[in-house]
Amino acid sequence: MNRPTSTALAALSLLSVTALTACGGSSDPATDEPKAGSSTSASTAKAPTPAEHLAATIVTKADTDGFEVEEPDDEYAFAKSTDEVTVDKPVCAPLAYAMNQLPLGTPEADLTRLTSGPTDAPTQLTKGVTFTYVTLASYASGKAQSTFADARKAVDACGDGFTAKANGNESPYDSVTAEKVAPAGDESLGFTSTMTFRGVPHVLRGEVVRNGDVLAVYFSVDGMAIANGRPSDAKLSPTVVKAQNGKLS
Numbered sequence: 001m002n003r004p005t006s007t008a009l010a011a012l013s014l015l016s017v018t019a020l021t022a023c024g025g026s027s028d029p030a031t032d033e034p035k036a037g038s039s040t041s042a043s044t045a046k047a048p049t050p051a052e053h054l055a056a057t058i059v060t061k062a063d064t065d066g067f068e069v070e071e072p073d074d075e076y077a078f079a080k081s082t083d084e085v086t087v088d089k090p091v092c093a094p095l096a097y098a099m100n101q102l103p104l105g106t107p108e109a110d111l112t113r114l115t116s117g118p119t120d121a122p123t124q125l126t127k128g129v130t131f132t133y134v135t136l137a138s139y140a141s142g143k144a145q146s147t148f149a150d151a152r153k154a155v156d157a158c159g160d161g162f163t164a165k166a167n168g169n170e171s172p173y174d175s176v177t178a179e180k181v182a183p184a185g186d187e188s189l190g191f192t193s194t195m196t197f198r199g200v201p202h203v204l205r206g207e208v209v210r211n212g213d214v215l216a217v218y219f220s221v222d223g224m225a226i227a228n229g230r231p232s233d234a235k236l237s238p239t240v241v242k243a244q245n246g247k248l249s
Contacts, residue, residue, distance in 0.1 A: 050108040051109040051111075053138060057136065057214075057247045058111050058134070058244075059115065059244040063247065064239055065117075067115045067240060069115050070115075071114070072101060072133065078169060078171065079102060082102050082103070085097065085100070085166045087162055087165075088164075089157075089158060091154055092154050092157065092158040092162035094147075094150050098135075098206050099173075100164070101219065102135075103215075104137065104147050105143060105147035107137035107138055107147075107215075108138050108139060110135060111137075112133060112134065113134045114131065114133055115132045115237065115240045117237065117239070130235065131222070131223055131234070132220045132236050132237045132240045133217075133220070134218055135219075136215070137214065137215050137217070139213045139214070140213070141213060148187060148189070148208060151189060151208045155177075155178050155189065158173075158176040161173045161175050161176065161194075173193050173194065176192070177193075178190065179205065184209045185210050185216070185248065186212065188209045188210070189207065190205070190207045191207075193205075197226055200226075203232065203233040204220065204221050204234055205235055206220070206236075207236055207241065209245055209248075211248040211249060219236075220234040220235055220237070
């Protein structure tokens with residue numbers, strides 16, 4: 001019996017989500033000197049850690065016009081770290097990580113959220129629920145730029161697909177193509193991937209955006225369609241992507 005792919009396992013988590021969702025110091029005005037006993041000035045305050053910075057900038061429900069924003073369920077994760085993943089074509093590894101909510105490269109901190117909400121589709125026939133994963137990762141100076149370059153190389157080199165394996169599970173992707181996305185951050189990259197599960201075709205989409213030393217990776221999957229055995233063509237939510245990019249810029 002074929003073991004389920006990571007996307008199919010994630011679909012179970014997505015089904016559960018669907019069921020559950022229906023001060024600074026002051027200065028003396030006369031002398032403009034700090035008052036006795038005042039705290040250290042903001043200019044010398046300790047800078048936030050990479051993890052604190054990501055926690056402060058990750059997208060929230062308040063940013064997304066009512067989308068649900070939650071921590072993903074690790075129970076159905078394809079892998080909990082990149083060390084658990086092997087790829088038949090090593091150059092394609094960044095795509096395997098991006099489509100399984102794992103950070104690219106070697107960040108100093110990373111954070112992932114699962115967003116769900118109504119699509120931005122204009123007609124009733126195409127309305128539904130969009131599931132978009134958002135993974136933020138913070139890197140040492142210069143590392144985000146080289147990691148982004150690796151992701152672009154992967155999109156260019158993996159057109160005829162690849163297979164990722166982890167913990168006894170296998171995710172074969174049939175193809176990868178570059179997809180045009182709205183310019184964002186310092187540089188941005190979009191891609192489309194196709195996969196076949198139990199004879200049914202599915203289209204997945206992703207986007208990578210670099211803002212300085214932070215990468216935002218977006219990935220959209222129609223887990224409901226995969227679980228129900230019907231074809232899918234998942235699209236990233238413009239609402240979520242725009243909101244997250246806005247908080248990083």
